Amino acid sequence: MAELVTDVAGSVHKVRILEAPDEGIGRAVAAAVRQWRFPSLKVKGQPVPLVGKLTFYFRKRGKMFVVESPSGASRVRSPSSR
Numbered sequence: 001m002a003e004l005v006t007d008v009a010g011s012v013h014k015v016r017i018l019e020a021p022d023e024g025i026g027r028a029v030a031a032a033v034r035q036w037r038f039p040s041l042k043v044k045g046q047p048v049p050l051v052g053k054l055t056f057y058f059r060k061r062g063k064m065f066v067v068e069s070p071s072g073a074s075r076v077r078s079p080s081s082r
Contacts, residue, residue, distance in 0.1 A: 001055050002033055008047040010038040021058050021065055029056060 005014040015033050020026030033054070040047040058065045 001053060002029055003051065003053050004033055006038050006050045006052075008040060008049055010040050010050075012036055012038070018053070025058065025065055 001018040001020075003016045003018055004012050007013050012034050015030040017026035017030055020029060038050065038052075041050050042048065060066075
């Protein structure tokens with residue numbers, strides 16, 4: 001599971017790995033998520049940054065882990081609403 005923070009344009013600028021099968025996979029997930037872009041969230045017509053959590057599913061194939069499709073952003077909220 002990863003927590004991410006986007007800027008007002010939807011670019012990911014902070015990723016925190018909350019859970020991963022091992023440290024190397026966590027680093028790979030963080031590097032991939034930093035390349036993603038999300039649609040801007042608007043509150044009262046103004047774009048705001050987001051904090052969201054993504055769940056990734058890993059399956060072991062032999063000696064490798066395969067990443068399944070993430071469940072999607074959940075519990076998305078503006079950092080200012082914490």
